[in-house]
Amino acid sequence: MSIIMHDLAGADPDLRFSPFCWRTRFALAHKGLPVETLPWRFTETSDIAFSDQALVPVIRDGDKVVSDSWAIGRYLEDTYPAVPIFGGPQARAHARFINAWADSVLILGIARLIVRDIFDIIDPKDRDYFRTSREGWFGVTLEAFQAGREERLAGFQESLSPARLVLRHQAFLGGTAPSYADHILAGTLMWPRCASRFPLLAQDDPVAIWFGKMLDAYGGLGRGAKTP
Amino acid sequence: MSIIMHDLAGADPDLRFSPFCWRTRFALAHKGLPVETLPWRFTETSDIAFSDQALVPVIRDGDKVVSDSWAIGRYLEDTYPAVPIFGGPQARAHARFINAWADSVLILGIARLIVRDIFDIIDPKDRDYFRTSREGWFGVTLEAFQAGREERLAGFQESLSPARLVLRHQAFLGGTAPSYADHILAGTLMWPRCASRFPLLAQDDPVAIWFGKMLDAYGGLGRGAKTP
Numbered sequence: 081m082s083i084i085m086h087d088l089a090g091a092d093p094d095l096r097f098s099p100f101c102w103r104t105r106f107a108l109a110h111k112g113l114p115v116e117t118l119p120w121r122f123t124e125t126s127d128i129a130f131s132d133q134a135l136v137p138v139i140r141d142g143d144k145v146v147s148d149s150w151a152i153g154r155y156l157e158d159t160y161p162a163v164p165i166f167g168g169p170q171a172r173a174h175a176r177f178i179n180a181w182a183d184s185v186l187i188l189g190i191a192r193l194i195v196r197d198i199f200d201i202i203d204p205k206d207r208d209y210f211r212t213s214r215e216g217w218f219g220v221t222l223e224a225f226q227a228g229r230e231e232r233l234a235g236f237q238e239s240l241s242p243a244r245l246v247l248r249h250q251a252f253l254g255g256t257a258p259s260y261a262d263h264i265l266a267g268t269l270m271w272p273r274c275a276s277r278f279p280l281l282a283q284d285d286p287v288a289i290w291f292g293k294m295l296d297a298y299g300g301l302g303r304g305a306k307t308p
Numbered sequence: 309m310s311i312i313m314h315d316l317a318g319a320d321p322d323l324r325f326s327p328f329c330w331r332t333r334f335a336l337a338h339k340g341l342p343v344e345t346l347p348w349r350f351t352e353t354s355d356i357a358f359s360d361q362a363l364v365p366v367i368r369d370g371d372k373v374v375s376d377s378w379a380i381g382r383y384l385e386d387t388y389p390a391v392p393i394f395g396g397p398q399a400r401a402h403a404r405f406i407n408a409w410a411d412s413v414l415i416l417g418i419a420r421l422i423v424r425d426i427f428d429i430i431d432p433k434d435r436d437y438f439r440t441s442r443e444g445w446f447g448v449t450l451e452a453f454q455a456g457r458e459e460r461l462a463g464f465q466e467s468l469s470p471a472r473l474v475l476r477h478q479a480f481l482g483g484t485a486p487s488y489a490d491h492i493l494a495g496t497l498m499w500p501r502c503a504s505r506f507p508l509l510a511q512d513d514p515v516a517i518w519f520g521k522m523l524d525a526y527g528g529l530g531r532g533a534k535t536p
Contacts, residue, residue: 167398173474173483174402180473181409245408246401255401 082114084140086128089119090201090275094306097201097274099187100149102302103267104137107153107260109298111163115139122206149267150179153260165260178253178261181242182268189236190272190280191218196226197276201308229278236280240287247286251293258297266294266302274307310342312368314356317347318429318503322534325429325502327415328377329365330495330530335381335488337526339391343367350434377495378407381488393488406481406489409470410496417464418500418508419446424454425504429536457506464508468515475514479521486525494522494530502535 087105088098096102096117108115120127125134131147138147139155146155157166166172195214199222202210211222218225243265246253253261269291272280281288295302315333316326324330324345336343348355353362359375366375367383374383385394394400423442427450430438439450446453471493474481481489497519500508509516523530 164398168396169483170392170395170487171398171402173478173481173487174399174406174489176477177406177409177470177474177481177489178402181405181470184469184473241412242405242409245412246405249404250401253401253405255397259398259401261402261405 081142082116083108085115085117086120086136086138087117088136089121089203090308091203092201092306093119095201095274095308096305097198097271098136099182099190099268099271100135101137101267102270102274103149103260103263104139104152105301106258106263106267106294106298107156107165109301110165110258110260110263111156111160113156113160121203123209150176153263157260165263167254167259171259175259175261175264179264182264185239186265186268189239190268192225192232193229193236193280194226194272194276194278196222197278197308201275233280237282237285240281240285243290244286247290252290258294262294266291270302270305273302274305277308309370310344311336313343313345314348314364314366315345316364317349317431318536319431320429320534321347323429323502323536324533325426325499326364327410327418327496327499328363330498331377331488331491332365332367332380332495333529334486334491334495334522334526335384335393337529338393338486338488338491339384339388341384341388349431351437378404381491385488393491395482395487399487403487403489403492407492410492413467414493414496417467418496420453420460421457421464421508422454422500422504422506424450425506425536429503461508465510465513468509468513471518472514475518480518486522490522494519498530498533501530502533505536 085104087096087101089096105115120136128134128136128138131138131145133147135147137149137152138145139152146152153165157164157172166175199207199210215221243253250256252258253265272278281291313332315324315329317324333343348364356362356364356366359366359373361375363375365377365380366373367380374380381393385392385400394403427435427438443449471481478484480486481493500506509519
């Protein structure tokens with residue numbers, strides 16, 4: 081029986097752009113676990129009320145319900161240890177740092193580059209919620225938050241330096257093969273890819289070259305995802 | 309026979325303040341490997357010419373010579389696998405990200421807070437080299453680079469967010485016990501501790517609390533180190 085996953089979608093149900101849902105999609109694919117994704121919109125909180133919270137990803141695996149991408153990663157590794165995404169307790173502990181780095185540095189940096197673009201692709205019924213919640217966090221309008229992005233692009237690219245330095249020495253953040261660390265970063269970069277047409281990386285950036293390999297991994301799961 | 313390590317020292321040979329040498333000191337202590345440290349100054353490159361490069365740490369383990377803290381960490385783990393500092397290939401690959409983050413984000417951030425203080429504690433014979441090399445990198449004088457540090461302190465503390473987020477959930481970056489990831493961050497924070505009196509962290513910062521545990525670890529190795 082497939083795992084069921086609620087997956088953030090745009091007005092077009094085939095546009096799947098959540099950086100957290102993509103981490104889970106890559107982890108499931110890594111382990112070869114079949115998944116049935118259900119398109120979900122920000123305001124459909126009643127549809128995931130069974131998870132006792134209001135955000136995706138949420139997975140249902142038989143009777144088991146797990147929300148939060150990091151918790152799902154741990155659940156999958158503990159429940160389906162074959163084809164590990166971590167590779168031991170220290171590797172998992174260290175991956176948590178990479179997860180925290182992506183959440184604190186990259187998510188904010190990318191939001192400042194594409195948040196107004198996201199508004200254009202989400203379902204019309206989500207727009208009031210999206211604008212009100214994000215403008216509350218940022219303290220300015222979506223338009224103001226994204227304004228001047230061309231000037232901020234170099235700073236965002238600079239914030240990827242730790243990944244770039246590592247990828248000079250190893251093929252993947254996980255070493256010779258992808259690990260959940262790669263799912264974290266690739267999942268995060270699926271967000272701008274699937275919600276915006278604004279290019280974030282130069283083609284010859286080692287991070288872009290690595291991301292190309294991640295797009296092709298798992299049968300081209302990322303490469304095949306619909307983009308705006 | 310002890311491992312011999314060339315260790316950056318100030319005018320006072322007991323002031324040991326290199327963030328890279330401290331990573332190695334913690335890793336050696338973690339493995340219970342005895343070490344004899346030799347105080348070394350920036351301009352004493354002829355003393356480490358046997359390593360075919362000009363930076364410390366350099367270790368000599370019998371006939372084996374290894375330089376560069378990351379290469380030394382790998383060497384120690386491969387040669388003395390008992391009491392691991394990584395804990396498997398994925399953990400090592402993920403730790404490399406944390407090493408790159410410390411090198412690219414923290415080293416620059418800390419330099420902007422204490423570089424002029426370092427000038428005051430280094431050996432007088434090193435001062436021309438130190439000023440010329442650092443002013444060449446930064447494009448401004450040491451004094452200008454450090455100026456206004458009080459206003460930049462909050463930004464530096466913010467740059468530690470990934471570590472802070474992780475330490476909310478686990479005792480050490482390595483999980484339930486220190487790993488080389490902890491040696492990287494603690495070693496990096498030994499630099500301002502042993503070269504400056506400018507306080508970088510609020511006492512109630514989870515990073516400061518964790519650093520206190522690392523200072524006490526390994527028989528109080530960090531706690532006992534001389535400070536200016």
